[in-house]
Amino acid sequence: MxxxxxxxxxxxxxxxxxxxxxxxxxxxxxxxxxxxxxxxxxxxxxxxxxxxxxxxxxxxxxxxxxxxxxxxxxxxxxxxxxxxxxxxxxxxxxxxxxxxxxxxxxxxxxxxxxSNKAPVSYTYNIINTYPHDQDAYTQGLEFHNDTLYESTGQYGSSSLRKVNLETGEVLNKISLDDQYFGEGLTILNNKIYQLTWREGEGLVYNLDDFEKTGTFAYNQSEEGWGLCNDGEKLYKSDGTEKIWILNPETLAEETYIQPAHHLGLSSKLNELEWVNGKIYANTYQKDGVAIINPESGIIEGVIDFRGLREKVTQHAKLDVLNGIAYNPNTDRLYVTGKNWDKIFEVEIVEK
The missing domain is CATH 2.60.40.10 (Immunoglobulins)
Structure with missing residues (x-):
């Protein structure tokens, strides 16, 4: 049950x-x-x-x-x-x-x-809480060398940010052109890759100074949602049942997996994060995160984050859970949401 x-x-x-x-x-x-x-x-x-x-x-x-x-x-x-x-x-x-x-x-x-097995059910314990910009409509969240990077959305206010986790201070920020709705991001080989929603292209920046160096087309998918990498390849969600696997050189969508459990396929997988060889993905407008095998697409686990949204300041623009960041140097996991004023460091425990 x-x-x-x-x-x-x-x-x-x-x-x-x-x-x-x-x-x-x-x-x-x-x-x-x-x-x-x-x-x-x-x-x-x-x-x-x-x-x-x-x-x-x-x-x-x-x-x-x-x-x-x-x-x-x-x-x-x-x-x-x-x-x-x-x-x-x-x-x-x-x-x-x-x-x-x-x-x-x-x-x-x-x-x-x-899949022939039901996913393992997990819940969470809150280990620590950190301040987060309440105006940030979080779309992507990722650590690189212990520093937090964030992509935010909404037309006219989308941005790319470098953030101090401890204080919530925005250390560096650039705003996207008004025609772009920012989505997921990932960092690979000293480059930041940021998706846009319905504009059909991703943006590429230098990691050090946020200088925009290029763009890439989505090719087979129509939208950009979440993005992560395994150190070699990029993985991109687009709101459908597919997670696309991108060529790291050309950024072309070469193949895909279709996340599924024992009852059916899952769609609307949004923010992606690579965690110890698995893809963590939250479902848009839901309080759960799927743990996905990147080889087979099997959803091996589901984390129940219900109750977390009630622990942030309630206000008119408060939106859904979105934003997963794993720091491999400390083996710690962090989650937040759209227009949440807190980032939570969490421990995942089996139910």
Missing amino acids: KNIKILALFTLSFLAFSCGSNSDKKSSGFSLVTSEKTAEYKLGEEVQVSLKNSKNKEIDSVSFFFEGERLSAENNGRSARFKLQDYKVGNQQIEADIYAEGEKQEITKTIKVL
């Missing part, structure tokens, strides 16, 4: 898809059929996929693939079965290459892969 209750903190995105899934290939007469009508599976379960040949074409050969791996065929090459082990969760595609009557046909079918 604990896990079910804590999962209510998250907005689940149960994405619809067609069981036929070959809308652009209907004229071919071929489609893929799975053993489960809903095409929803959990890790560890077996998937059986068969080729349906509604036009009774003469088939020379069929090859089945899942996540780029060729599957062993059976039933005279007309079907395949495989076990969902060590695969990514999310909406994944089964592919089939069909050679029939002198032509090659390529068809796909989408299945939803979920």
